[in-house]
Amino acid sequence: MQNQSFITEFVLLGLSQNPTVQKTVFVVFLLVYIATIGGNMLIVVTILCSPALLGSPMYFFLAFLSFLDACFSSAITPKMIVDSLYERKTISYKGCMIQLSAEHFFGGAEMIILTTMAYDRYVAICKPLHYSSIMNWRLCGILMGVAWTGGFLHSIIQIIFMFQLPFCGPNIIDHFICDLYPLLKLACTDTHILGLLVVATSGFMCMIIFCLLLVSYGIILFSLRTHSAEGRRKALSTCGSHIAVMVLFFVPCIFIYARPPSAFSFDKVVEIFYTILTPLLNPLIYTFRNREVKNAIRKMWKRLLVVSDEK
Helix, strand or coil, X not given: XXXXXXXXXXXXXXXXXXXHHHHHHHHHHHHHHHHXXXXXXXXXXXXXXXXXXXXXXXXXXXXXXXHHHHHHHHCCHHHHHHHCCCCCEEEEHHHHHHHHHHHHHHHHHHHHHHHHHHHHHHHHHHCHHHHHHHCXXXXXXXXXXXXXXXXXXXXXXXXXXXXXXXXXXXXXXXXXXXXXXXXXXXXXXXXXXXXXXXXXXXXXXXXXXXXXXXXXXXXHHHHHHHCCHHHHHHHHHHXXXXXXXXXXXXXXXXXXXXXXXXXXXXXXXXXXXXXXXXHHHHHXXXXXXCHHHHHHHHHHHHHHHHXXXXX
């Protein structure tokens, strides 16, 4: 495919041009990134080191989600942190395409894994007697493969769109990352059709999956009427965490992509929430509301302390 771009780099305006604000951005988002990676990898390591948790499909998918969150944040936040140290923030054309590809690859995979986790909860609560036979490890492996494949296909579609565009004029992106709509505004051609395709492939996909997830959780909550009080409490606690994470991910995604390519003043704030804060909040939501994960973390720390004392 022949790329007609004449631009070799883009200039990112970032969150602010004010040096004082940029210093604040550097400190705040460096701390957020460290906490995001630390929190998500703590969940991954805890689950991998706890046979009781790793033997459950729910925690297997939770470890996968935490890994995706760490990768998703790493595709965006480090570049933003480094840029806050410079007055002129640039990214090469190739670097821009790589960032765009990574963002949609991990975002697409996360969308599918959140759907998988909802299906897991549906089977566990609505078909408890058949849970072990339905959610077997073969199916878990297939669903994990579907998540990677779906993320890859979603990413490839976006990149194919972008490689069709000639960039020969302005190269200033009024954003802190390379994303679809800011790039469409810079193309030296009519992007009306491509804008609609973005809405169809990203926006409507988010909306459809979000609506299906809401329906599935509605069915789950409705079926809890027949459960005991203790069963209802445990199921509501687990589903509450899933629903909170789902809303944090899908609502900003729908706001950004399920509309025509027009810029709003608070787009950057929504994008920060969706790309940087949501991966930070996910491990907090799951850890604080889940007794088994907290107990597993405590046991792991105790084991580490014992090992360090022996040395």
